[in-house]
Amino acid sequence: MIQLQNVTFAYxxxxxxxxxxxxxxxxxxxxxxxxxxxxxTGKTTFGLLLMGLLQPVDxxxxxxxxxxxxxxxxxxGSQIGYLFQNPRQQLFADTIIDELLFPxxxxxxxxxxxxxxxxxxxxxxxxxxxxxxxxxxxxxxEQKRLVLAALxxxxxxxxxxxxxxxxxxxxxxxxxxNLITERIMMEKGLLLISHxxxxxxxxxxxxxxxxxxxVREVACAT
Amino acid sequence: xxxxxxxxxxxxxxxxxxxxxxxxxxxxxxILILALSLAFLVRASLAKVFFKLRHLLSTFLGIFIVxxxxxxxxxxxxxxxxxVIVTDSGLENGLGFVLRMMIILLCGTVLATSSSQDTVNSxxxxxxxxxxxxxxxxxxxxxxxxxxxxxxTLVSLQLRGINLKKIPARQKVRAFTYLxxxxxxxxxxxxxxxxxxxxxxxFRSGFKRTSRIKLRLRYTxxxxxxxxxxxxxxxxxx
Numbered sequence: 001m002i003q004l005q006n007v008t009f010a011y012x013x014x015x016x017x018x019x020x021x022x023x024x025x026x027x028x029x030x031x032x033x034x035x036x037x038x039x040x041t042g043k044t045t046f047g048l049l050l051m052g053l054l055q056p057v058d059x060x061x062x063x064x065x066x067x068x069x070x071x072x073x074x075x076x077g078s079q080i081g082y083l084f085q086n087p088r089q090q091l092f093a094d095t096i097i098d099e100l101l102f103p104x105x106x107x108x109x110x111x112x113x114x115x116x117x118x119x120x121x122x123x124x125x126x127x128x129x130x131x132x133x134x135x136x137x138x139x140x141x142e143q144k145r146l147v148l149a150a151l152x153x154x155x156x157x158x159x160x161x162x163x164x165x166x167x168x169x170x171x172x173x174x175x176x177x178n179l180i181t182e183r184i185m186m187e188k189g190l191l192l193i194s195h196x197x198x199x200x201x202x203x204x205x206x207x208x209x210x211x212x213x214x215v216r217e218v219a220c221a222t
Numbered sequence: 223x224x225x226x227x228x229x230x231x232x233x234x235x236x237x238x239x240x241x242x243x244x245x246x247x248x249x250x251x252x253i254l255i256l257a258l259s260l261a262f263l264v265r266a267s268l269a270k271v272f273f274k275l276r277h278l279l280s281t282f283l284g285i286f287i288v289x290x291x292x293x294x295x296x297x298x299x300x301x302x303x304x305x306v307i308v309t310d311s312g313l314e315n316g317l318g319f320v321l322r323m324m325i326i327l328l329c330g331t332v333l334a335t336s337s338s339q340d341t342v343n344s345x346x347x348x349x350x351x352x353x354x355x356x357x358x359x360x361x362x363x364x365x366x367x368x369x370x371x372x373x374x375t376l377v378s379l380q381l382r383g384i385n386l387k388k389i390p391a392r393q394k395v396r397a398f399t400y401l402x403x404x405x406x407x408x409x410x411x412x413x414x415x416x417x418x419x420x421x422x423x424x425f426r427s428g429f430k431r432t433s434r435i436k437l438r439l440r441y442t443x444x445x446x447x448x449x450x451x452x453x454x455x456x457x458x459x460x
Contacts (some may be wrong), residue, residue, distance in 0.1 A: 053377065078383030088408065090378050092400040102400060103382050106393045136407060154383045 002027040002050060007211075009042075009049055018057070019045045021044040023215055029158050030187040032180055034200035043193045044085070046210065047068070047160045050191070052076045054188075061145030068197040071173035081151030083161045088136070090150070097131040097137075098151050103168075114153075122150040122202075125175060145175060152179075159183070159190035165199050177203060188189070223263050227336040227344035229443035233260055233450035234329040240457055241325045247314055249457070250321035256453065257328040263446075265330040274369075275327065277388060289316035305437075307421050338363065344436050352431050360416070372403045 004025040010018040015211040019042035027050075037043050046147055048054045049061060051066040061068045063079060084090055093099040100118040102103055104110040125145040135146055144164065151159065180203045183190060194200050202206060209218040237260075240253050245275025261268055271288065272279065289312055333341070338359045345355035379400065389397050439447075 051381065071378040072385070073377065074383055077381035082381055084378075088411075089374060089404075090381075092379065092404050094403065100342040106389050106397055106400070107385060108390055108393065121274070150382065218233050 001029060001062075004049075005060050005062070007049065007061060009045065009054065009056050010021050011045075011215065015057075020049070020056075020215070022059070024059075025215060027191065028206075029189050030184075030190045031205040032184055032203050033189065033191050034204035034207040035191060035193045035210060035215075036195065036200060036207060037196060041210045041212060043210050044162055046215070047082065047162055050160060050174070051080060051082050056221075062107040078154050079157050081154065081156040081159045082152065083144065083147055083159070083164055085163045085166065087140065087147045090147045091135045091143065094134055095132045096127055096135055098144060098148060099135050100153050117153060118149075121152055125149045126171075141169055141172045144168065145172060148176070148179065157188060159188075160193070161190060162191065162193045163195065164198040166200045167195060173199065176179075177179065223265070223442065223444060226437055226439050226443040227262055227377060228348065228437070228439065229263060229332075229446045230260075230336060232447045236450050236454040240454065241322045244457070245318060247317045247321065250325070252320055252326070253457075255322050257325050257332070260446075261332050264332055264335045266328075266329075266335050268331060271331045271334075274455070280326075282323050283373050283396070286316040286320050289319060300331070307332050333414060339435070340437065341416050343433055343435055346433070347437055358420045364413070367412065368405060368409055371408050375401055375404050377400055433438055 001032050004023055007023045007025075009020045010016070025127075025164065035043050035174070037102065049056060050068075052061075052071060052073060055069065063071065063076065068076065091099060093102050095160055096119060099109060100121065101114065104114045119128070122131060124156065125148060127146055127149065135143060138146065148161075150162075164176055168176065176201075179188065180192075184205075192200055192204055207218050208215050212220075233256075237253055241250060241347060243249060244253070275425050290308055291312070293309060293312030293315050294306065296309040296314075296404075297306075298306040299310050300306075300308035305340050342355045345358065346352050374380070376386070386397070
């Protein structure tokens with residue numbers, strides 16, 4: 001469970017105009033939650049707060065009972081996977097396969113099982129045909145799929161996907177839809193920050209709508 | 223005090239030239255004091271700059287210590303039994319390096335107090351082609367951009383669950399490639415995007431560029447420039 005308790009957040013340059021004001025909310029980790037809202041209402045800011053990349057001005061955010069302020073970034077990163085709007089910011093290696101394996105190689109936790117998981121994910125995300133290709137030469141849709149595969153290597157408890165359907169063709173949307181279904185079956189949830197209302201309605205159990213200073217639940221599947 | 227960018231460029235050029243020409247620690251120290259005075263005069267935010275560059279300062283300290291320990295020429299200043307630990311030449315070279323770097327940093331801070339538009343205008347008024355002046359300023363603006371890219375990449379690496387402090391020593395060099403590869407690629411991407419955007423907006427489309435802002439040298443600007451030329455000649459004379 002991610003718990004937001006009385007969270008207020010404002011950017012230092014606009015301290016008088018908080019993006020979130022005294023927000024209390026519980027996010028279940030086993031369902032798919034959608035977050036919708038107009039441009040500039042703070043959807044991405046909300047996601048960054050959940051990752052501990054931004055600190056609330058007031059209030060606290062707890063991940064499974066532990067205050068995010070007390071957790072180092074790498075620990076949050078291994079529990080929550082975050083897909084940025086621009087996937088290029090999350091690509092580090094010079095081949096697709098290395099993109100999935102390098103965190104394990106660096107930390108010397110590489111094993112046969114890890115390699116098998118990488119192979120399985122490359123197949124799942126249909127990237128196994130060009131595993132030695134440079135990730136920067138892929139299209140945006142393929143890069144998003146690659147980053148998702150890389151995030152799944154840690155088997156995170158929760159995923160936050162910021163505009164995941166932007167730039168995706170029908171086939172890639174299908175792959176993303178399958179990933180969501182598979183995760184829900186494993187009782188591992190995700191937060192879908194998106195403008196793509198049909199996609200959100202199709203996959204999310206609960207939909208949150210964000211407007212200035214406020215987040216409220218607008219739909220809840222039974 | 224508000225100074226014309228040209229009134230900053232001249233003393234900065236003269237001081238950095240002197241910092242290269244002169245070798246004595248005392249002279250370099252005097253140039254450092256002058257650079258510091260100029261930085262205070264233009265109200266440069268020194269604390270902010272030095273805080274941002276604190277890691278660089280520790281590198282300077284490291285090089286100073288290396289010079290101190292490994293430079294064997296000159297008279298012994300500090301010995302342990304028969305072993306010479308510090309020589310006067312080592313101390314002078316180490317101090318010289320640190321002072322030169324501090325002078326260059328201060329001069330950079332002084333130049334950074336002018337807006338990029340004013341700097342471009344001043345270079346154009348110094349008869350430098352606009353394209354070249356614009357290129358210089360754009361290149362300078364890429365330095366903080368690279369800094370931001372490094373911090374973004376560090377965050378992204380940690381979000382992949384990597385504890386950077388716990389990477390084994392043998393893998394540290396490899397970790398640097400994963401840090402700098404995306405930084406360089408992102409910077410090159412941004413440079414390419416910028417050049418395409420400039421072309422699309424008709425940059426260098428054939429018309430002579432004009433500007434409504436004409437920089438004028440004031441009394442204080444002339445005074446600062448005259449003083450710096452005078453001090454430069456005196457420094458060469460002595």
